Amino acid sequence: MNGAVETVRPAVATLDPTERLLRSCRGESVDRPPVWLMRQAGRYLPEYRKLREGMGFLEMCQDVERAVEASLQPIQLVGSEAAILFSDIFTPIPAMGVEVDFQPGPTIADPIRSLEQIDKLRIPDPRESTPYVFEILRVLRAELASARIPVLGFAGAPFTLAAYLVEGKGSKDFAALKRMMYAAPEVLRALQSRLTEMVVGYLNAQIEAGAHVVQLFDTWAGLLGPAEYREWVLPVHAEIAARLERERAPLILYVNNGAHVLDEMLESGADVLSLDWRVDIAEAARRVGDRASLQGNLDPCALQQTREEIFASVRRISEAAQPARGHILNLGHGCLPDTPVEGVRAFTDAARALGEEQPRGA
Amino acid sequence: MNGAVETVRPAVATLDPTERLLRSCRGESVDRPPVWLMRQAGRYLPEYRKLREGMGFLEMCQDVERAVEASLQPIQLVGSEAAILFSDIFTPIPAMGVEVDFQPGPTIADPIRSLEQIDKLRIPDPRESTPYVFEILRVLRAELASARIPVLGFAGAPFTLAAYLVEGKGSKDFAALKRMMYAAPEVLRALQSRLTEMVVGYLNAQIEAGAHVVQLFDTWAGLLGPAEYREWVLPVHAEIAARLERERAPLILYVNNGAHVLDEMLESGADVLSLDWRVDIAEAARRVGDRASLQGNLDPCALQQTREEIFASVRRISEAAQPARGHILNLGHGCLPDTPVEGVRAFTDAARALGEEQPRGA
Numbered sequence: 001m002n003g004a005v006e007t008v009r010p011a012v013a014t015l016d017p018t019e020r021l022l023r024s025c026r027g028e029s030v031d032r033p034p035v036w037l038m039r040q041a042g043r044y045l046p047e048y049r050k051l052r053e054g055m056g057f058l059e060m061c062q063d064v065e066r067a068v069e070a071s072l073q074p075i076q077l078v079g080s081e082a083a084i085l086f087s088d089i090f091t092p093i094p095a096m097g098v099e100v101d102f103q104p105g106p107t108i109a110d111p112i113r114s115l116e117q118i119d120k121l122r123i124p125d126p127r128e129s130t131p132y133v134f135e136i137l138r139v140l141r142a143e144l145a146s147a148r149i150p151v152l153g154f155a156g157a158p159f160t161l162a163a164y165l166v167e168g169k170g171s172k173d174f175a176a177l178k179r180m181m182y183a184a185p186e187v188l189r190a191l192q193s194r195l196t197e198m199v200v201g202y203l204n205a206q207i208e209a210g211a212h213v214v215q216l217f218d219t220w221a222g223l224l225g226p227a228e229y230r231e232w233v234l235p236v237h238a239e240i241a242a243r244l245e246r247e248r249a250p251l252i253l254y255v256n257n258g259a260h261v262l263d264e265m266l267e268s269g270a271d272v273l274s275l276d277w278r279v280d281i282a283e284a285a286r287r288v289g290d291r292a293s294l295q296g297n298l299d300p301c302a303l304q305q306t307r308e309e310i311f312a313s314v315r316r317i318s319e320a321a322q323p324a325r326g327h328i329l330n331l332g333h334g335c336l337p338d339t340p341v342e343g344v345r346a347f348t349d350a351a352r353a354l355g356e357e358q359p360r361g362a
Numbered sequence: 363m364n365g366a367v368e369t370v371r372p373a374v375a376t377l378d379p380t381e382r383l384l385r386s387c388r389g390e391s392v393d394r395p396p397v398w399l400m401r402q403a404g405r406y407l408p409e410y411r412k413l414r415e416g417m418g419f420l421e422m423c424q425d426v427e428r429a430v431e432a433s434l435q436p437i438q439l440v441g442s443e444a445a446i447l448f449s450d451i452f453t454p455i456p457a458m459g460v461e462v463d464f465q466p467g468p469t470i471a472d473p474i475r476s477l478e479q480i481d482k483l484r485i486p487d488p489r490e491s492t493p494y495v496f497e498i499l500r501v502l503r504a505e506l507a508s509a510r511i512p513v514l515g516f517a518g519a520p521f522t523l524a525a526y527l528v529e530g531k532g533s534k535d536f537a538a539l540k541r542m543m544y545a546a547p548e549v550l551r552a553l554q555s556r557l558t559e560m561v562v563g564y565l566n567a568q569i570e571a572g573a574h575v576v577q578l579f580d581t582w583a584g585l586l587g588p589a590e591y592r593e594w595v596l597p598v599h600a601e602i603a604a605r606l607e608r609e610r611a612p613l614i615l616y617v618n619n620g621a622h623v624l625d626e627m628l629e630s631g632a633d634v635l636s637l638d639w640r641v642d643i644a645e646a647a648r649r650v651g652d653r654a655s656l657q658g659n660l661d662p663c664a665l666q667q668t669r670e671e672i673f674a675s676v677r678r679i680s681e682a683a684q685p686a687r688g689h690i691l692n693l694g695h696g697c698l699p700d701t702p703v704e705g706v707r708a709f710t711d712a713a714r715a716l717g718e719e720q721p722r723g724a
Contacts, residue, residue: 175698178663182671225661225694226642259622260640278622280588299587301540309544332587336537 016148017081018212025213025250025271027293027325032355033318035348036082036152038254038274039334040074044341047073057102061087067136068143075149078341079348082150082213083140085206087133089156089217090164092202095129096121096194098165111168111176118190126202134209141210153211153249155203157218158195158236162188174223181232188232196236200243207249215252215274216240222257222276229261237268246271252295256333266292277302277332282320285327293326300331303343310343314350378510379443380574387575387612387633389655389687394717395680397710398444398514400616400636401696402436406703409435419464423449429498430505437511440703441710444512444575445502447568449495451518451579452526454564457491458483458556460527473530473538480552488564495564496571503572515573515611517565519580520557520598524550536585543594550594558598562605569611577614577636578602584619584638591623599630608633614657618695628654639664639694644682647689655688662693665705672705676712 014031015023021034043049051070052060060066067086074080090106097120099109112118127134140151164170166177166188180188203214221233233255241251253270255261259279266273266288273292275284277299285294302313314329321327329351335344376393377385383396405411413432414422422428429448436442452468459482461471474480489496502513526532528539528550542550565576583595595617603613615632617623621641628635628650635654637646639661647656664675676691683689691713697706 173663173695173698175663175700178661179666179700182664182666222640225640225659228661257619260642278584278587280622297587299540299590301535301537302544304541304544333535336535338537338541 018148018150021082021150021213021328022250024326024328025252025293027290030326033321033327033329033351034081034150035329035351036080036084037074037331037335037344037347040078040080040084040344041070041086042335043337044335044339044344045073045077046341047077057088057104058091058100061091062132064132064135064139067132068139071136071140072143074344075144075147078344079352081348081351082152083144084152084215085133085137085140085154085211087136087154089154089161089219091133092126092130092155092198093161093165095124095126096198105170106164107169108165112162112165112191113176113180113187115187115190118187118194121191121194123194123198123201126198126205130202134205137206137209137211150212151210152213152215152252153203153206153209154215154217155199155206157216157221157233157240158192158199159233160218160220161195161199162191163220163223165191174220178223181228192232192236196239200240203240204243204245207245211249213250213252214244215254216270218253218255218258221255222259222261224261226261226264229264233261234264234267237265237270241269252328254295262287272326272328274328274330275332279332280320281317282323285321285324288324290325292324293328294321294324295328295330297330297332298347300333300336300339303331303335303339303347305343307342307346307349310346311350311353314347315354318351318354380510380512383444383512383575383690384612386688386690387614387655389652392688395683395689395691395713396443396512397691397713398442398446399436399693399697399706399709400446402440402442402446402706403432403448404697405699406697406701406706407435407439408703409439419450419466420453420462423453424494426494426497426501429494430501433498433502434505436706437506437509440706441714443710443713444514445506446514446577447495447499447502447516447573449498449516451516451523451581453495454488454492454517454560455523455527457486457488458560467532468526469531470527474524474527474553475538475542475549477549477552480549480556483553483556485556485560485563488560488567492564496567499568499571499573512574513572514575514577514614515565515568515571516577516579517561517568519578519583519595519602520554520561521595522580522582523557523561524553525582525585527553536582540585543590554594554598558601562602565602566605566607569607573611575612575614576606577616578632580615580617580620583617584621584623586623588623588626591626595623596626596629599627599632603631614690616657624649634688634690636690636692637694641694642682643679644685647683647686650686652687654686655690656683656686657690657692659692659694660709662695662698662701665693665697665701665709667705669704669708669711672708673712673715676709677716680713680716 070086250271252272254274274295275297432448612633614634616636636657637659
């Protein structure tokens with residue numbers, strides 16, 4: 001009888017949020033999916049809007065106290081079970097010698113178009129050039145230690161950073177970037193190589209400062225078809241995956257609009273593939289099987305639904321993700337400013353409810 | 363000996379451009395792929411910029427003489443083998459009673475958010491409300507008759523038109539549209555149903571005026587994941603496909619960013635699926651087989667390559683598309699303003715060169 005009870009409720013039922021996230025990343029059995037939301041520290045929270053009042057975004061990223069508070073808000077206010085470093089993918093760029101402005105997207109005064117400009121890019125020790133990033137991580141880790149809430153670090157992927165640096169600003173089709181890809185491939189290759197060096201050092205320093213998991217955001221790599229992605233993006237992801245201290249912190253790879261490059265994402269060797277809402281997660285789970293865990297992938301707009309509908313959506317996604325070795329519940333993209341707070345709350349509650357219904361790995 | 367020669371060079375070697383396009387749409391054997399480019403009448407052509415000088419876009423769409431000239435330019439200047447009606451997907455909208463402005467994307471003074479607004483939408487006879495559209499088609503058909511160049515008509519798909527009408531303007535994530543999808547589905551359904559009525563009448567009138575082929579542009583349907591696409595978009599495409607005079611003019615369906623909904627596009631029953639450059643056309647061709655023809659799918663930015671590289675890209679795409687029953691050579695998206703004219707010329711020349719190397723269907 002005791003034995004039977006143990007089979008139904010295995011040891012994994014007592015996981016804390018850090019164990020749950022790390023085990024999910026690595027494909028070990030867990031009681032239920034961990035949950036957090038991309039852009040969970042954001043304008044949909046009145047408390048966040050108040051904290052940001054009168055402050056520029058970059059300024060806020062450098063203000064350790066406020067950045068920590070912003071990172072903690074979603075834990076306290078909507079029940080998220082992981083804190084992510086409050087920062088921007090462009091945080092490490094100015095120290096490379098590039099002037100960046102936010103209006104509000106990153107804008108580059110002098111877009112990078114030549115090898116000469118790339119030669120001049122510096123790769124300083126991030127602990128010296130952006131000390132606040134690591135201080136934020138250390139404080140978060142200490143603050144969240146007793147609740148055993150994990151801390152995530154992150155960086156922008158080289159292709160996405162290069163997209164802005166070459167184009168000079170956000171764009172619908174990034175024509176200048178793609179012109180470079182076709183007409184001056186050696187320049188783009190040199191730029192990506194420099195950025196890869198930076199990203200590897202930056203993420204390893206975040207791991208050293210206490211990040212339990214790191215996420216690489218490739219917002220624009222989905223602009224490429226599979227052949228171009230394989231040439232320009234996959235080797236960069238694979239190099240980063242190979243050079244990170246992965247025994248200490250698993251790597252989540254997010255490629256926005258990447259439904260067509262799932263096989264290539266898988267080849268990168270990342271521990272977790274973070275899917276946008278366009279991907280059929282059931283099919284993705286069958287394809288990755290025991291080779292990677294998945295993260296995602298509710299449409300951020302679906303948080304407009306009723307609490308019951310959100311619970312049903314979460315249950316559907318969680319069941320569809322079963323064939324993958326692990327699953328982290330998240331959105332398919334960042335949380336939108338007009339999202340109802342109660343929708344976000346319902347989302348994290350729905351993850352907790354999964355633990356009561358259906359122990360995973362049992 | 364004669365028999366052997368006939369096997370190598372069958373009757374299809376003498377196809378004219380209209381026959382080549384129509385046979386390709388229907389999956390009948392052809393000598394080589396037909397070729398045209400989306401947004402081939404556009405700013406990359408100095409002659410187009412001159413013609414547009416000092417003219418608003420909508421104004422130009424209503425000026426039959428200039429619109430005809432713009433439609434003919436790519437035939438004369440860069441060797442395109444099909445003319446497409448010079449117009450905009452928003453051309454039929456003002457007559458429904460909606461105020462539209464271009465700045466430069468369509469902007470709606472009073473976004474549609476209620477059933478009351480939808481009830482007021484009119485569906486006038488397009489021959490009366492937009493007579494210039496049909497006049498342009500008739501003139502094009504007459505002008506191009508001796509060269510046997512086919513004429514294409516087009517319309518925006520209901521989902522894309524609804525996206526602008528609900529959102530009020532272009533958007534990155536169309537949050538207002540998706541909010542309606544989740545929170546007031548009956549309103550979006552009513553709007554799409556009205557727009558479907560309009561599109562069916564508008565395209566059938568274009569066929570009556572002489573369009574050899576019509577293309578339905580769904581620019582924003584790729585925003586949806588496969589399940590939402592199946593609910594909101596597929597039934598609309600299928601209804602349109604069923605109600606068009608398809609024996610007279612085949613239907614091409616273009617879904618931008620639709621790599622993840624290829625199976626759903628196929629189920630619509632359209633004759634030709636137009637793929638963006640993110641789709642691996644080899645895989646798509648294997649999946650559609652003899653059930654549909656394909657159109658596409660060179661990355662518009664790849665026209666920045668050298669003539670030799672463009673020839674190689676076209677050859678690669680054409681070979682990859684072989685498993686599909688037919689293939690129309692085109693870009694994966696509209697031609698960009700900064701495209702070199704000689705790149706476009708090389709693209710159409712490359713299609714003609716295919717006929718010399720490798721007769722298709724032989």
